[in-house]
Amino acid sequence: MPKIADEARTARRDQIIAAAAECFARAGYHATTMADIAETAGVSKGTPYLYFPGKEALFIALYEEWDCGLAARVDAAVGGLAEPARRSPRTVLAAVASAIAAHVTGNPQTCRVLMEATTLAAYEPAIAAKVQAANAASLDQLTGLFQAGIAAGQWPAGADPALRARLFMAGLYGLMSQWHLAPGTFPLQAAMGALAGTDAVGPGEHRGDTEKKGDGT
Amino acid sequence: MPKIADEARTARRDQIIAAAAECFARAGYHATTMADIAETAGVSKGTPYLYFPGKEALFIALYEEWDCGLAARVDAAVGGLAEPARRSPRTVLAAVASAIAAHVTGNPQTCRVLMEATTLAAYEPAIAAKVQAANAASLDQLTGLFQAGIAAGQWPAGADPALRARLFMAGLYGLMSQWHLAPGTFPLQAAMGALAGTDAVGPGEHRGDTEKKGDGT
DNA sequence: TCTTAAAATGACTGGATGGTCAGTCATCAT
DNA sequence: ATGATGACTGACCATCCAGTCATTTTAAGA
Numbered sequence: 424m425p426k427i428a429d430e431a432r433t434a435r436r437d438q439i440i441a442a443a444a445e446c447f448a449r450a451g452y453h454a455t456t457m458a459d460i461a462e463t464a465g466v467s468k469g470t471p472y473l474y475f476p477g478k479e480a481l482f483i484a485l486y487e488e489w490d491c492g493l494a495a496r497v498d499a500a501v502g503g504l505a506e507p508a509r510r511s512p513r514t515v516l517a518a519v520a521s522a523i524a525a526h527v528t529g530n531p532q533t534c535r536v537l538m539e540a541t542t543l544a545a546y547e548p549a550i551a552a553k554v555q556a557a558n559a560a561s562l563d564q565l566t567g568l569f570q571a572g573i574a575a576g577q578w579p580a581g582a583d584p585a586l587r588a589r590l591f592m593a594g595l596y597g598l599m600s601q602w603h604l605a606p607g608t609f610p611l612q613a614a615m616g617a618l619a620g621t622d623a624v625g626p627g628e629h630r631g632d633t634e635k636k637g638d639g640t
Numbered sequence: 641m642p643k644i645a646d647e648a649r650t651a652r653r654d655q656i657i658a659a660a661a662e663c664f665a666r667a668g669y670h671a672t673t674m675a676d677i678a679e680t681a682g683v684s685k686g687t688p689y690l691y692f693p694g695k696e697a698l699f700i701a702l703y704e705e706w707d708c709g710l711a712a713r714v715d716a717a718v719g720g721l722a723e724p725a726r727r728s729p730r731t732v733l734a735a736v737a738s739a740i741a742a743h744v745t746g747n748p749q750t751c752r753v754l755m756e757a758t759t760l761a762a763y764e765p766a767i768a769a770k771v772q773a774a775n776a777a778s779l780d781q782l783t784g785l786f787q788a789g790i791a792a793g794q795w796p797a798g799a800d801p802a803l804r805a806r807l808f809m810a811g812l813y814g815l816m817s818q819w820h821l822a823p824g825t826f827p828l829q830a831a832m833g834a835l836a837g838t839d840a841v842g843p844g845e846h847r848g849d850t851e852k853k854g855d856g857t
Numbered sequence: 858t859c860t861t862a863a864a865a866t867g868a869c870t871g872g873a874t875g876g877t878c879a880g881t882c883a884t885c886a887t
Numbered sequence: 888a889t890g891a892t893g894a895c896t897g898a899c900c901a902t903c904c905a906g907t908c909a910t911t912t913t914a915a916g917a
Contacts, residue, residue, distance in 0.1 A: 473864070541817055
């Protein structure tokens, strides 16, 4: 009987999510209406409800899709490293930062959705759960990376890998937050690169060459 | 003629702003209604409009008040340093981080309002203007601090002060953002201390002793 | 081609919200 | 004491929006 092809269903779903991303990024969660999303997607007002239970569920689906997009990019970047480089935690870290910067620069909407999610997480338990889970996973991965780096002597022996991971994540998020307010003001790629090259608390294996100009406003 | 005492007017205003802070921090900007604020302040629904043109103006007033609160705290912390210490940019930086951590820990609402403002800034030009101005001012101050620190040899000569300042600010903001989602998960004070003690890209005058345990979730 | 069930539509609803305003009440100069 | 001035009140309005559902359209199978 005439059930729409699975493929078509998925396409519609993606179309709606993409429209939602555009709208949420443009106007924020609360200022975006379901009607906006439907119109942007080119469907009627009722259609989104055939694919998602409601606005919040749609946002969560979007968040997961986009976060996955980011995670996938990061994995791809790490996987794409040449074998010897992949063994160096420091190099991996730089690749992670670079991949994130590239993805965000290319899709500024990612920034917006990410920030919106983080802010919403303060009041919406369902969203908080997703955001915290994503954060914890990233933190774990980074902690592992720093652990390896410390073991390999790329960071000082006494360093606390969990703390390093947290500071690194905080730096990434803070940079995105600053950048999304005024994208033209400083080069995200360079700043994130510096953050990765940075030796929080350690004897400086690296030096001035990782520094780039930022124009300061 | 019977004009209310200026003192009384200011008190009412502050009372409304305090109520707004509580409500915005509890439920976020959009989910907070003017009726909520009025009720929390113990006044009628019309009264806030006698002191502020509307919801957005009230939020902006709150943002400025709270931001000033933070800036004042920072200034006080710096001013309170003993004279020789105040001459050391590194020490000043640590004092700044410590003052912010203390203020935020004591008033978690600050975190919420700050994040809410940053997110809103993406869509509300009036708020964006205030946030960007505040950011630029902080960035300038920090840049000056790093400049002095570099001149004094506390950071490597080649370092870019503007970039350092940006990374430091990003770290602070990112830490607040992580902390407000799960205040119990890690000690903000210690993390911010580590951030200030950190030698992004520099030879490490400091070492492991600035590291504290963070439990990693 | 024709049947039929699922998909899509869009008018509708019930509730909520920012903001207003005519009227009330407290205060202070006289 | 008293009355004029302005702070305060809270019912009210116009608007908006998430979500529903009866109806129409679409496409897969016979």
